[in-house]
Amino acid sequence: MNREAMYQVILSPVITEKSTRTSEYNQVTFRVTLDATKPQIKSAIEGLFDVKVKAVNTIRVKGKTKRFRGIPGKRSDFKKAMVTLEEGHSIDVTTGI
Numbered sequence: 001m002n003r004e005a006m007y008q009v010i011l012s013p014v015i016t017e018k019s020t021r022t023s024e025y026n027q028v029t030f031r032v033t034l035d036a037t038k039p040q041i042k043s044a045i046e047g048l049f050d051v052k053v054k055a056v057n058t059i060r061v062k063g064k065t066k067r068f069r070g071i072p073g074k075r076s077d078f079k080k081a082m083v084t085l086e087e088g089h090s091i092d093v094t095t096g097i
Contacts, residue, residue, distance in 0.1 A: 006044040009036045013093035014080060022082065026054075028091045032081045034060070041081045045091075052086040 011031045019029035032041055038056045045053050059082075063075035085091065 001043050001047060006047050009033055009040050009044040010048065026085045028083050028093060030081045030083065032079050034077065034079050036079065045083050049091050051089040051091060053083055054086050055084040057082045
């Protein structure tokens with residue numbers, strides 16, 4: 001997998017209170033494309049950040065139905081990947097790549 005394909009699979013890190021709390025368990029959460037598979041996510045993380053990945057868990061988040069000025073709309077669906085790293089490896093998502 002080349003670097004361009006890796007950047008297309010991994011969209012952004014998820015920076016929330018809950019996802020930063022999982023860093024105690026050596027986990028990092030990323031937003032990925034809807035069609036990304038676990039092996040693709042694993043190879044992209046290992047290639048971009050030079051770390052060893054232990055496991056990848058994914059979840060599809062359905063978009064919420066919201067209203068804007070009385071007009072109903074819908075947020076887009078997205079996929080999250082919770083990546084567990086091997087002992088001794090870490091990713092600092094607060095800095096750029």
